[in-house]
Amino acid sequence: MSVYNIIPKPNKYICGDSTYEISPKTKVLCSEEFVKAGKIICDYLKTKPEEDEGVIRFTKVDGMKSEAYVLKIANDGVYISASDYAGAFYAAITLKTILMQAKKQDGKAILETLIIEDAPDVEYRSFMLDSCRHFFEPETVKELLENMAMLKLNKFHWHLSDDQAYRIESKIYPVLNEVGSKRFSRHLKGYGLDYDNVEYFHYYTQQEIKDIVSYARELNIEVIPEIDLPGHTTAIISSVPELSCTGEKIEIACHNGVLNAILCAGNEAVYEFIDSLFSEVCPLFESKYFHIGGDEAFTGYKVWDKCDKCSSKKSELGIKNSKELQIYFMNRLTQTLKKYGKTPIAWDDCATDELDFSVVTQLWQASSVAAVRGQAKKRDVIISPVTYFYFDWKFSKTPLKKTYNFNLAKIGIVGDKYRVKGFEGLVWTEFIDGSDALEFSVFPRINALAEVAWTKLENRNYKDFHRRLDWYKTYMRKKNINYSRVEKDYSDFKRHVSYHLGFDGREFAKSQKIKESETD
Numbered sequence: 001m002s003v004y005n006i007i008p009k010p011n012k013y014i015c016g017d018s019t020y021e022i023s024p025k026t027k028v029l030c031s032e033e034f035v036k037a038g039k040i041i042c043d044y045l046k047t048k049p050e051e052d053e054g055v056i057r058f059t060k061v062d063g064m065k066s067e068a069y070v071l072k073i074a075n076d077g078v079y080i081s082a083s084d085y086a087g088a089f090y091a092a093i094t095l096k097t098i099l100m101q102a103k104k105q106d107g108k109a110i111l112e113t114l115i116i117e118d119a120p121d122v123e124y125r126s127f128m129l130d131s132c133r134h135f136f137e138p139e140t141v142k143e144l145l146e147n148m149a150m151l152k153l154n155k156f157h158w159h160l161s162d163d164q165a166y167r168i169e170s171k172i173y174p175v176l177n178e179v180g181s182k183r184f185s186r187h188l189k190g191y192g193l194d195y196d197n198v199e200y201f202h203y204y205t206q207q208e209i210k211d212i213v214s215y216a217r218e219l220n221i222e223v224i225p226e227i228d229l230p231g232h233t234t235a236i237i238s239s240v241p242e243l244s245c246t247g248e249k250i251e252i253a254c255h256n257g258v259l260n261a262i263l264c265a266g267n268e269a270v271y272e273f274i275d276s277l278f279s280e281v282c283p284l285f286e287s288k289y290f291h292i293g294g295d296e297a298f299t300g301y302k303v304w305d306k307c308d309k310c311s312s313k314k315s316e317l318g319i320k321n322s323k324e325l326q327i328y329f330m331n332r333l334t335q336t337l338k339k340y341g342k343t344p345i346a347w348d349d350c351a352t353d354e355l356d357f358s359v360v361t362q363l364w365q366a367s368s369v370a371a372v373r374g375q376a377k378k379r380d381v382i383i384s385p386v387t388y389f390y391f392d393w394k395f396s397k398t399p400l401k402k403t404y405n406f407n408l409a410k411i412g413i414v415g416d417k418y419r420v421k422g423f424e425g426l427v428w429t430e431f432i433d434g435s436d437a438l439e440f441s442v443f444p445r446i447n448a449l450a451e452v453a454w455t456k457l458e459n460r461n462y463k464d465f466h467r468r469l470d471w472y473k474t475y476m477r478k479k480n481i482n483y484s485r486v487e488k489d490y491s492d493f494k495r496h497v498s499y500h501l502g503f504d505g506r507e508f509a510k511s512q513k514i515k516e517s518e519t520d
């Protein structure tokens with residue numbers, strides 16, 4: 001009797017001692033709300049149902065938690081129950097994974113009987129893509145969403161504005177695209193890399209964004225946009241220079257690093273601009289969350305310190321320093337977003353009691369762990385520490401096992417008094433220029449992230465995960481997903497940076513030559 005290889009591992013799995021046969025003739029019957037979940041199985045089986053050829057039944061029941069499901073393979077049928085679409089959808093994903101692995105005989109799949117009772121450990125299971133440093137076509141984004149859904153991830157954080165690009169079509173400020181979405185080099189200079197002088201002009205049209213949001217909805221994924229403010233705004237300021245403290249014309253950034261571009265926090269016109277930008281961007285996304293960045297603005301504090309408007313604002317509010325001014329700025333944005341029905345998320349840089357408590361804090365920096373731990377008793381937090389969940393980092397820095405073995409105790413969060421919403425894996429794309437390099441960085445570490453977020457700590461075990469991962473590797477090869485064949489100890493010694501260099505194809509081209517057996 002074998003156990004099917006499922007990632008993330010179901011929280012309760014009971015093996016039976018019998019079998020049940022499924023074929024394209026098997027009927028798939030669904031409660032009205034679950035028809036789309038049932039269609040996943042129908043499409044996979046290419047069903048042409050006939051009488052007395054078995055049944056798969058999706059039933060809506062009351063009283064189960066959101067996203068929870070029960071999947072029972074009995075000797076007289078397959079029975080799925082859930083209280084919401086998300087639960088039925090995840091049952092279908094689990095059943096499809098089982099069908100792919102099942103023994104096949106005479107055109108039938110022989111399923112072993114079992115009962116799976118499953119629900120996620122946390123409600124926020126997220127992955128972030130940076131579409132600014134490099135642009136990814138809508139088709140690539142959709143493929144990523146499909147792969148996320150198979151791992152039961154349910155949030156897609158989409159980084160859409162930074163120093164190197166503004167990527168959302170703007171009808172009210174077309175200059176944000178004419179200037180802010182265009183740079184003279186596809187690749188960015190810095191850390192040993194150089195310009196390629198190829199014009200790079202990309203943004204997502206509003207229609208493409210709506211299309212991706214609705215595609216994600218079918219996969220039970222919420223799309224959460226990020227417009228990084230008030231720092232990381234070179235693209236916005238290069239488009240509309242009067243938003244900065246000096247009003248000077250600047251060029252969009254074509255290089256890497258932390259820059260000092262910052263919006264003026266003392267100019268009311270800046271808040272009006274942001275309000276009207278939010279009024280355009282908010283309706284494109286259905287999620288209640290909206291990420292407003294807030295990271296690394298300190299490099300612009302010197303600009304604020306020299307600005308008359310920022311100084312007057314500080315005196316008017318009795319504010320002592322630029323850090324407090326940034327918190328005031330973030331709180332103003334929070335009030336603006338409330339008008340559009342959105343809850344802000346911000347990076348941990350402003351994790352203090354002065355920040356409005358409706359703002360969700362996202363942990364990223366090791367130096368912020370203590371502050372975020374304190375804040376987690378007072379506000380919702382999302383956990384995405386650099387050294388575990390930044391998948392642009394090399395496997396030598398962040399091996400698969402390290403990502404897998406993350407748990408909240410490692411950052412001193414133990415017990416239920418903390419408001420941890422969930423976890424996020426991220427990929428920054430300074431060095432990642434296409435789907436091959438993206439997949440190399442993300443897979444299979446995203447499989448580990450998915451299990452950290454879904455499976456309770458007491459049910460997790462790296463050796464067991466790694467054994468189950470073998471089937472996913474076969475699946476990824478069939479789907480041409482360029483997952484990393486390296487899982488640890490690999491670095492390109494010619495480059496002295498911490499990140500992947502999928503950029504020129506070198507690291508992943510080399511890694512392909514390493515035999516799978518050498519990496520285990």
Ligand SMILES: [Zn+2]
Binds near residue numbers: 265303
């Ligand atoms: Zn200013």
